[in-house]
Amino acid sequence: xxxxxxxxxxxxxxxxxxxxxxxxxxxxEPHALRIGGFLSMALPQPVDVVFNDxxxxxxxxKIARGRLVVRLHRMFRHAxxxxxxxxxxxxxxxDPAASRVLDRFIDLHRDEIRGGGxxxxxxxxxxxxxxxxxxxxxxxxxxxxxGIGDVEICWGAVRSTSSRRRRARTRSRALATYSxxxxxxxxxxxxxxxxxxxxxxxxxxxxxxLHHVLPCDGGSGRRRFHTRRFRALERGFARYxxxxxxxxxxxxxxLA
Numbered sequence: 143x144x145x146x147x148x149x150x151x152x153x154x155x156x157x158x159x160x161x162x163x164x165x166x167x168x169x170x171e172p173h174a175l176r177i178g179g180f181l182s183m184a185l186p187q188p189v190d191v192v193f194n195d196x197x198x199x200x201x202x203x204k205i206a207r208g209r210l211v212v213r214l215h216r217m218f219r220h221a222x223x224x225x226x227x228x229x230x231x232x233x234x235x236x237d238p239a240a241s242r243v244l245d246r247f248i249d250l251h252r253d254e255i256r257g258g259g260x261x262x263x264x265x266x267x268x269x270x271x272x273x274x275x276x277x278x279x280x281x282x283x284x285x286x287x288x289g290i291g292d293v294e295i296c297w298g299a300v301r302s303t304s305s306r307r308r309r310a311r312t313r314s315r316a317l318a319t320y321s322x323x324x325x326x327x328x329x330x331x332x333x334x335x336x337x338x339x340x341x342x343x344x345x346x347x348x349x350x351x352l353h354h355v356l357p358c359d360g361g362s363g364r365r366r367f368h369t370r371r372f373r374a375l376e377r378g379f380a381r382y383x384x385x386x387x388x389x390x391x392x393x394x395x396x397l398a
Contacts, residue, residue, distance in 0.1 A: 173219040177226060181212060184230035193218070197255050200248055203233055217251040222290060223355060224322065246325060250292060267296035270334035273343060279327070282347045286378065293354050295347070298328035317396065318346045320353040327351070332396055345385035349376065 174191040181189040188209050193216045203212040212233065221229070228243035268276040275295045283289055298319070318329045327350040333343055352375055376382065389396075 170216060170219060177214070177218065177221065177229075178212075180226045181210075181230055181233070184227070185210065185234060200255075201229070201232070201244065215248075215255065217248070217254045220251065220292065221247065222292075243322065247292075250325070270297050270331070272334050272336055272338075273340070275327075275329060275343075275347070278340070278343055278347055279351075282344055282351055285380075286348060287351060287355065290355075293325050293327060293351065295327040295329065297331050297334060318350050320350040322353075325354065327354075337392075339388065341381050342385050342388050345379055345381065348379045352376065 170193045174193060178189045178191040181191070187205075190209055190211050192211060192213045194213055196213075196215055199213075200215045200217075201213070203210060205211075210233075212229075218225070218229075224243060225247050228237075228240035228247075231237040231240035232244060268274055268279075275297065279293065279295045283293075317333060318327060320327050327347060329343075329346060333346065352372055356369075356372055356375070379385065
């Protein structure tokens with residue numbers, strides 16, 4: 143991070159400096175308006191967003207005529223709520239946690255900076271003995287989240303018996319986790335079993351995807367993930383009641 147006068151910039155020194163001015167593209171305008179509107183609500187002054195094709199300075203911002211002008215690489219057209227909340231926190235206070243979220247987002251889209259068209263590699267460790275998590279994630283993303291969600295998924299390590307007993311009180315959340323840092327859903331290997339219906343696996347993934355798309359509530363001084371809104375959206379899963387009933391009936395052997 144470097145401050146140049148009134149322009150603060152997130153810099154990535156391993157990229158070469160930009161050699162050309164930003165290209166204009168009418169297809170980016172809706173994204174600029176969306177992000178500008180979000181930031182205008184999150185920050186104390188109105189915000190204008192300008193996209194560019196820079197290779198070196200990915201994010202910069204400054205005050206101009208009473209408005210905050212935020213210049214972003216065009217990769218930010220993919221930004222979702224998590225990145226936009228992080229962007230607002232980064233601009234407002236240069237929050238280190240927000241900077242890490244933005245670094246991860248930039249790293250995931252660095253092929254756009256280098257002009258490459260490479261497809262993102264599939265998550266390692268998604269194929270199990272019974273279930274492959276990759277198609278499960280794609281079904282959940284497509285059916286419930288409009289296909290959005292730049293998330294990886296993999297099977298997690300098998301926990302020791304003592305660890306599983308310590309976490310038994312947390313119910314099904316011992317069965318999967320979502321990491322904001324690396325945007326990865328990790329599912330317990332105990333679910334890679336023919337005893338587990340596929341819709342239950344989809345329910346577990348759906349729950350973790352909600353963590354991806356919904357910011358945590360820190361208004362009370364501590365981070366709250368399972369807010370009222372979160373609990374209401376959980377019920378949007380098509381077989382919510384059936385999945386929860388199956389969990390309760392089988393939790394003992396799942397956490398044994």
